[in-house]
Amino acid sequence: MTEAATHPIRVLLADDETMIRHGVRLILRHAEGIEVVAEAPDGRQAVDLAAAHHPDVVLLDIRMPVRDGLAAIAPLLALDPAPRVVMLTTFGDEENVVRALREGAAGFLLKDEGPQELIRAVRAAAAGDAVLSPGVTGAVIGRMLRGADPDPADxxxxxxxxxxLTAREREVLAMLGEGLSNQDIAVRLGIGTGTVKTHVGAILDKTGTASRVQAALLAHRTGLAG
Incomplete structure (x- = not known):
């Protein structure tokens, strides 16, 4: 029996648009091993409900009343256990996405992504992957580079x-710079996801980067990712 069958991925959805919440809930309801445990129309309720329901993943809209998504990240990550926070965003909101990543969000997902991309993002976040929507990854990385993101290494x-890095680790790092998940990298290289996780861990250790996002920035700064 798989882990997903014994312990479904618990998701909390926070968005002030009822139709968005309804659509995401319908998509996730039919995904195996995923359960929507709560919904919130604003960031304050998202934090309260997360404390009560202990979700594994929070899908968090950036722009909401009462408390916006950016202000909700820190209190969500202060919970024990802390959920993985994925921001729901639109084209043109890259500046706020950069702020969210700096606050500790696991990544971002465009609201108009297809059902399979949404499901894949939830599973990737629960597995510890960064969720970087390829459609805007380049723009977000560009903003972070222009912002002179401090070098976290020595x-x-x-x-x-x-x-x-080994040659294979450099390949994997370049794909991190493209915003690919472990599963996507595994498919492209024809290797197992466990092997990809091992490579990612080695990359973070050898380069002194603290997260996949920082590793992606390094890939762009050094020309590994275009």
């Missing part, structure tokens, strides 16, 4: 950090 140069 004083060694970025080229030296890349040189520590």
């Amino acid at each position: 004083g060694s140069g970025e080229d030296a950090r890349i040189a520590r």
Whole structure:
């Protein structure tokens, strides 16, 4: 029996648009191993409901009344256990997405993504992957680069950090820069997802990056990802 069958991924959905919540709930309701445990129309209720229902993943709209999604990230991540927070966004909102990533969000998903992309994002977030919607990843990375994101590593140069990686790890790092999930990388390289996770862990360790998002930034700064 799979883990998903014994422990469904618990999702909390926070969006002030009723139709968005309804549509996402319908999609996730029919996804195996995923359960929507609560819905909230604003960030304050999202935090309260998360404390009560202990979701694994929170799908969080950025723009909401009472408390917006950005203000809800820190209190959500302060919960024990802390959920994985994925921001729901639209084209043109890259500045707020960058702020969300800096606050600790696991990634972002465009509201008009298809059903399979939504389901894949929830599963990826629950598995510890960063969720970076390919449609806007380039723009978000560009904003973070222009914002002079501080180098999280020690004083060694970025080229030296890349040189520590094996050829396969450099391939995986380039794909992180594209915003691909572990599953997508595994399919492209023809390897198992467990092997991808091992490579990602080695990349973070060898490059001194604290997250997949920081690793993606490194891939862009060093030219591994276009």
